[in-house]
Amino acid sequence: MRIFYGWWVLGGLFATYAVSNGISTFTLPVFYSAFMDEYGWNQAEVTRPAAIKFLFASVYNLVAGFLLDRYAPRPLMGAGALLMICGLVAFLLMDNLWHFTFIYLFMAFGLALCGLVPCMLITSRWFTRYRGRAVGILLMASSFGGAVLPKIIQEPLSAGDWRLAMMILTGIAVLGMFLPVLWPVRARPEDKGLTPDGLPPSESQAAAGTQQLGIAGGRPLREVARMPVFYYLLIATGILWFCITGVTQHHAVYLERDAGHARVDVIDVIALFFFCSIIGKFVFGWLSDHVDRLLVMFMAATNMGVGLLILRLVDGESLFITYAYAVVYGIGFSGTFTMIQLTIAELFAGPTYGRILGMYVAVDTIAASIGIFALGQIRVQLGSYIPAIDLMLAMVVVALLCIAAIKRSVAT
16 A cells, blocks of 8 residues: 655654754753853853744744745755754854854744744645644654754763764754755645545545634634634743743753752653653644544643642652653643644634744744743742742643633634
C-alpha cells in the first residue's frame, strides 16, 4: 500500500520544527547558567533577551502570516533557516548583553519564517480528518528537540565549554533545517495532485465538514474580529503562553540556582521534561480526534496547573519532586500547546487562516515575553520564584474560565 505523501511532508516539517524551535526556545535556556558564570549576569538579565525576542516575534509572526498567505512557504522557510544558523554562529562572538539581545532578535525573525506558523499552515492544508494526530505529531517535534539536543551537548556544557556545545548545535541546525525544506516539504496536496488525507474528493470534503467547530471557519477577518469567541480564546492562549514560556525559560536557572541541583542533574530533568512533553503532545492530539477538543483543551490546561503546584514544592533535598514536576508539567504544557493550535485551526480554518494564526501567535508571543520578563523581575526583586508560581496558578484558573466560555458559545 502506497504511503500518503502528506506523511512524508509531515516528517519533513517535524525535522525542521524539531531543530528550529527545539534549539531557539528550549535548548538555549540550558546555556543561561553558563552565561551567568562567565558574564556575571543575574536571573533577570540573562532571561531578558529572550523576553525581548518574544516581544519582537509578535510582529515577526504577523509579517510571516501575511507573507505565507501570499507566497510559497518553502523559500521563506529556507531564508528563516539561514537566519537562525547565522544567529547560532554569532553566539560564538558574543561578549556583552547587547550582543546577546541582538542575536536573539535576529534568530526570532528566522524562527517566524521557518517555525510554528508555516509548519501549522502546511500541516492544516495536508490533513483534515487526521488533523488532530498530525498536529500532535508535528508539535512533538519541538519537544523532541528539547529532549534530545540538551543531552547531545550535556558533556561539553557540564565541563564548562559552552562554545563547543554551541558549535555542535550549529552543525545540527545546518543539517536539520535545510534538507527537509528541499525535500519532502510541499505547500499543498494539490502540488502533488492529491487531496487532504489522500482521500477521494467527496470523502475529503465530508471530512472537512466534520472537523470544523462550525462558528468561524472561512469567515472574513473583519467578522471574526467581532466574535466574542475570538477574544475568549485570545485571553486563554495569552495566559497559557505566559505560563508555558515563563516556566520553560526560567526553570533551568531555578532548579540549579535556587533549588541547588547540580547542572548535570538539571540537564537530565530538562530532558525528561521534554520527553514527557512528546508524550503529552501525541496523547492529547490523538485524544482530540476522539473527544470534544475544547474539553481536551480544558483537561490539558488543568494538568498544567497541577504541574505548577508540584513546581512550588521543589527543593534541593531530593530529585523525586523535581522529576514529578518534569513529568506532570511536561505532559500538561505540551498538551495545552497542542490544543491551542488545534482549536485555532478548527475555529478559523479558511482563506484568512494564515493571518488569523499570525495574529494569535503575535499576541501569544507578547504574553510569552511578559511572562519571561515578569518571572525574572519577581525573582530579583522578591528573592524567590514562589510568588511568580502563585501568580501563574491564578492565571491558569482565568484561562480555564475562558475555555469554558468558548465551549458554551460553541454549544449554543
